[in-house]
Amino acid sequence: MESGYDNDKDIDVISLKQLSYALAIEKTLHFKKAAEQCHISQSALSSGLSDLEEKLGVQILERDNKKVLVTDIGKEVLKRAHKIMLEVHELEHLSDRFKPPLSFPLSLGIIPTVAPFILPKLMSELKITHPKSNIAIIEEQTAQLLESLRGGTIDAAVIALPYPCEGLEVLEFWEEDFYWICLKDHKFAHQKHVSSKQVAESNLMLLSEGHCFKDHALDVCDLKHQFPQPDLRASHLNTLIQMVLGNMGNTLIPEIAKEQLTNINSNLRAVHLNEPGPHRRLAFVIRPNYTQKSSILELIEVCKRTLM
Missing domain, CATH: 3.40.190.10 (Periplasmic binding protein-like II)
Structure with missing residues (x-):
């Protein structure tokens, strides 16, 4: 059976490192800062990007001594790179589905009108019920949190509804006036x-x-x-x-x-x-194929108990 390509030919393979370099530059729009973020030298970063562009046959970035710009075709490349890196991240954590809830690190984003009023009770309860839990908290506005969630920077977000969440799974847990x-x-x-x-x-x-x-x-x-x-x-x-x-x-x-x-x-x-309620609904939001959903469901139960 043929594999779809000639095994005898040298194949120029795009590496995940090269994609991560390109994404770091997109995020910082600065080669030195991107190199520091990737823990490599600036020359190694530039070489990796040039290699990627050569293999793809397109120019991803325009750069000179003053600024870095993403080209139109570069935007499409980086959009696909985001998806690839996210899939790789989910693949690496696939085994988490079989681990007990909250037994591995989580990054949780929470909006400012929820965080100060739920976190003290939530974290205090977790110390008792899940003493080994390790949750990093990021407080940001909804738009930034959902962007981070879609990009794989955080694992889940607590937001207030209604709010558009296309392409994400929404798990409501509280209503209030x-x-x-x-x-x-x-x-x-x-x-x-x-x-x-x-x-x-x-x-x-x-x-x-x-x-x-x-x-x-x-x-x-x-x-x-x-x-x-x-x-x-x-x-x-x-x-x-x-x-x-x-x-x-x-x-x-x-x-x-x-x-x-x-x-x-x-x-x-x-x-x-005195207006028809609930006036807002609180929800955890995750990616559809998120491998640690059991931990989020456990967090929801803890939140419900602390808010009662």
């Missing part, structure tokens, strides 16, 4: 619920662009096209809470943040937002 935060002497402070109309009249402060919580809050309140561009561009919910304490306005927070952000200060009131 939003609470409007004001000072105790505000005219709405002693209501059981607050309406979107009242929220709109209250000098609402939200997180800066890029945080999905801002979009979720505006969507729930139907204020997407009415919310002015604020001077304040806060990156953390705690900053907004401090602004409320300074009588600069009012804000919205998710239910999981209520205890940590408001219960410790008697000058604040948390009033439930």
Whole structure:
């Protein structure tokens, strides 16, 4: 039976190292930084890239003394290289499916409006139930986390829905509503619920662009096209809470943040937002063929217990 090629001929084989060099340059757009990332000399990196380009018969990068640019054909090459390296990574970890959950290192990305309010309880519980677990935490906004997940840089991400997750597997584990935060002497402070109309009249402060919580809050309140561009561009919910304490306005927070952000200060009131819920849903997101899914399912069970 013929194998599809002539065994007697020399075959120019593309190596995984060459692909990793090209991807490192794409990431840094800097040969010296890419070489340091790959733990090789700059000349070895350049030689490996030139070898790859010669074997493929295309120019992947344009480079001079000042800048590095990816060519149009280079973008297609690097897109396929990402997929190849990801498949290799999954192949190397195929045996993880047969290991006990959380018995090997994991990298977990979590959005900023979830991380501070779930991680302390989660990690404390894991110390008891899975003392040998080894989880690296990356806190980033949703777009960056999903990009890292698709590229194989992280194993899983905890995000808030709704959010587009095409090509990924979504495992929901929690639902929650939003609470409007004001000072105790505000005219709405002693209501059981607050309406979107009242929220709109209250000098609402939200997180800066890029945080999905801002979009979720505006969507729930139907204020997407009415919310002015604020001077304040806060990156953390705690900053907004401090602004409320300074009588600069009012804000919205998710239910999981209520205890940590408001219960410790008697000058604040948390009033439930009276709009159809749940206002957001939390989920773990993984790649479809991820080999360590059993660990993620175990993490979901631990999260549910700590949030109850």
